[in-house]
Amino acid sequence: MSDTEVVHGAAAGSTRRKRHRKKHRTGVLVEMELRVRNRPSPLSETNGSGQESHAREDLRSLLLSILRTLTRLPWLATDAGGVFLAHPEDQRLELVAHINFSPYIQGACNQVAYGHCLCGRVAESGQLLHAGCVDHRHETRYEGMGDHGHYVVPIRDETGLLGVYTLYVASGHTFRQEEADVLEDFAATMATVIRMHRMRQEKALADLIIENSQHGVVITDHNNRILWCNPTFETVTGYTLEEVKGKPPSILASGRHGPDFYRRMWHDIQTRGQWQGEIWNRRKNGEIYPEFLNIMALYDEEGTIVRYAGLFVDLTEIHQAQEHVRRLAYFDRLTELPNLTRFVELLETKLNEAQGHPRAVMMLDLDHFHEINNALGRRMGDTMLIEVARRLQERLPDCLLARAEADRFLISGGPFAMNPSRSEEAIDRLISRVQEALQHDISLMGHQVSLRSTLGLYMSQEGDSPEICIERASLALTEAKRTRRGEALVFDETLRRRAEHASYITLNIAHAVERRQLYLVYQPQIDQAGELVGAEALLRWQTPEYGSISPDVFIPHAERRGEISRIGHWAFEQAVEQFSRWKTMHCWRNRSFKLSVNLSPAQLIGHDVTESFIEICNRLDVSPGSLVLEVTETAVMQAADVIRRRLKGLAAAGFRIAIDDFGTGHSSLSRLHEFPIDTFKIDRSFVARIESGGKHLAIVRTMIHMAHELGHSVVAEGVENDRQFAILRNLGCDHFQGYWFSRPIPADELANLAMQQD
Incomplete structure (x- = not known):
């Protein structure tokens, strides 16, 4: 057997060798265990670097005691050695304890790379090494270094390499298996010491985290x-x-x-x-x-x-924020009247209770309000709106009231008799009550301001939805403002023709796909640095009779007709196909681009779209992870159990899930926690108010913080100016979308925009 290179694994020894090894190992273990058990708990020590330094010195002391025991073994002539800890993350050994190392050796061997010199070779191989003299593997040399030999032993446990230790032996030393067996037992003892040290460190860290959590x-x-x-x-x-x-x-x-x-x-x-x-x-x-x-x-x-x-x-602050959000979602901040969303819900209940009897739905617009608001200032305009709301509530306690928008209010009274003449009388009385509520001037900054108004009224018919009633009252108001400002106008046959537009939508939306009248545009999304990171696919409808029809108008009709699932599937496939074309053009080579596609609740409730969506992605070679499926917060709460299962299936397939119009729905943190959400999209109504600060800013801050706490990213919609962008960026909002950056644009324009940025 060569005295220059002997590498050996563990081998079973004789009964005599085992007794010999056990004697020395037991002595060291008893000493080590007594010392460890007498150490105070990490929680009783000073936290911070002092504790860490103390623990490291403790480890060094224990390892030194084992080294001293080794140097005193009567059958092994050695008087110097060192212990190295392994750092596998950067493939190096660190000298932590030594006996009789010269200052030069301490400096040269303080850090040893895996594979370098004898110790580095053992770290790399994991096998005991014996060298009877200084040879080519002894790469660390210094002037005056005499010839000598080494035992280098790996220190390991079931997790892997923990370190190595080396002992200096006389030149010409011959390898003996009995020595190697004992040295490996000492390595096992060192492994126990190191492992206990690490456990103490981990426990101290865990205690510190829990204490300060x-x-x-x-x-x-x-x-x-x-x-x-x-x-x-x-x-x-x-x-x-x-x-x-x-x-x-x-x-x-x-x-x-x-x-x-x-x-x-x-x-x-x-x-x-x-x-x-x-x-x-x-x-x-x-x-x-x-x-x-x-x-x-x-x-x-x-x-x-x-x-x-x-x-x-x-969750106190979060619940308070949710209540603020709910209040903002259902009530007008200024007048404290129900808003349009809440009015629709209340009116639907009243229409069902009426059992076919007509109800009056009236839309009121304050004449010349914008001129007054501009002349006297916004504060005076707000005072005027508050006073109008107070008077309507006082004069019409039996009616449904709401502030629809700006200076427009909604009123619903009834039900009325089926007899036309009696019904007309009741309508006249209702109009008179409204006009009486506003007949007296209001004093603003010393000015007596007239509260003149124009009214549009519609009498519901059996089967009418709240939306139809409001739409036709709005048509009547528009016509009244055009022809008889300051008066009331009841929806009639002339106005009914205008309602034919709505009927056209209802009848033709089902054929829009086949007629190739639907198409997609894309609104860019940017990050905090202003870089393009995504886009939302938005649906448009171009008709020969009415030109472009807004999705806000035709999508509700499609939902009522049961066509939205088919249209939504078409839109998804078109969006994925466009994304595939962009990939071919290498538009996104320098960024991770995400394309958002809207899903309606009907798509999710009706049937499981996961399989068909995956088939489309596979066919067009688009990763589901590149697509964000947006569903509104309100939709999530509809048939929540079904939608939760559908979304979990989509998320498991790799699609990312976003909650659209966040803050406008009626959900709770506990319910949203059940859904596989990646992103919250803050509704534009909240973004529009943040410049005023106060509660509006606090609500948005809370929403962003809550989303981040839950591990979700945040997109702000409807960003219209640089002030809003700056505020949202300072609040930690991740991505932004709105007209300040770009209107929705065709696919080729978005591709050009992306390639210009690259």
Whole structure:
């Protein structure tokens, strides 16, 4: 056997060798274990770099004690050696302990690359190495270095290489298997020391994280008695650790949940090991608050529950923000009247209750409001609108009221008799009551301002939807403003012809695809640096009779006719086909471009589109990950269980999911948490208000923060100026879309825009 290169793996020794190895290994282990057990817990030590330095010195001390034991072995002539820790992430060894290393060796061997010199070679091979003299592998040399030999032993466990240690032996030393066996046992002891050191470090880090977590943390024993809580728990609940220690967490119970709720909770914990969800608890001061709670059972090695850990987040601010969002979604901020969305819901209920009897739906427009607003200022204009709302509420307590937009209000009264003459009388009385409410002037900045108004009125017929009633009242108002400003006009046969436009849409939307009248345009989306990162595909309809018809007009008709799924499928396929053409043109070679496509709730509720969408993507060689499927927040809450399953299937296939018009729907955090959402799109109505600051800015800030906390990105829609862009960017909004950057444009223009940026 050569004395210059002997590489050996572990080998079984004789009974005599095993007793010999066990004697030395046991002594070292006893010393090491006693020293480790006598160390204080990391939680009792000073946090920070001082603790880390202490732990490292502790490791060095233990490894040195093992080295000293090795140098005292009577059958192994060695008086110098060193221990290196492995850093596999950058393929190097670090010298952490040594005996009798000269200053030069300490400097030269402080950091050793894998594969370099003897120690580096062992790190690379993972095998024990013996060298009887200095040869070509001993790459670290220095002047005056005498000839010598080495044992270099890997330190490893089941996870891999932890380090190596080296011992200096006399030149000409001969390899002996008995020595190698003992040295490998010492390596196993060092591995135990290093592993325990790392476990202590990891525990110290975990303790530090939990201690300073922004989440409340509480630990109980197996009988559900509190053992420990972190400072956040104390801050949120108002209780100190001393006050709750030994008590059950039920001291926080709010009384809002019945026994069945808690039975289901504990059933999940006992059978699945975990429960999570929203819960209402009570602070020490009696205040009831919402939190998102995650309870986990902790088991010992035999599978017995020994602890329970609860982690929670106080949802008070988020719930308050949601209530603000709901209020903004359903009520007018200025007048506190219901808005158009809420009015439609209320009117639908009233129409159903009327059982065929007509209801009056009236749209009121304040004459010359914009001139007054411009002359006296916005504050005075707001005062005028508030006063109009107050007077209408006072004079028409039995009517539905809403502020539709700007200076327009909606009023609905009835139901009225089926007899035409009696119905006309009732209509006249309603119009008179409205006019009487506004007959007196209002004083603004010392000016007496007349509250003149123009009215458009429609009498509902059996089968009319709220949208038809409002649309026809609006048509009547438009005609009244054109021909008899300051008066009321009832929708009649002349105006009915204008309603034929709506009928045209209803009848022809089903054939728009076959007639090739539908097409897509694309509105760019940019990131914080102003770079193009995506686009939203938007549907358009060009007709020979009426020209371009807005999607806001024809999509509701398509939904009512049951055509929206077919149109939506066509739009998806067209968008993917266009994306494929862009790929061929190499438009997005320097960026990860995402194309957003809108889905209607009917598409998701009707049938599972996942398979057909995947087939389209495969056929056109487009990755589902390049596509964002947008569904409105309101749609998500319709048939929520079905839509959740559909969206999860789409997400599992690789498609990204975005919630469109976020903030305008009627959802809760607990429900949205169940959906596979990647992106929230903040509705343009919130973006339009952020420049005014105050609550509007706070709401948007909360929405962005909430989305990021949930791990979602945020797109702001309807960005119209650089001020809005700057505010949103400072709030951490990820992407932006709006006319300030670009109107919706044809596909070739978007491609040119992308290639210009490249």
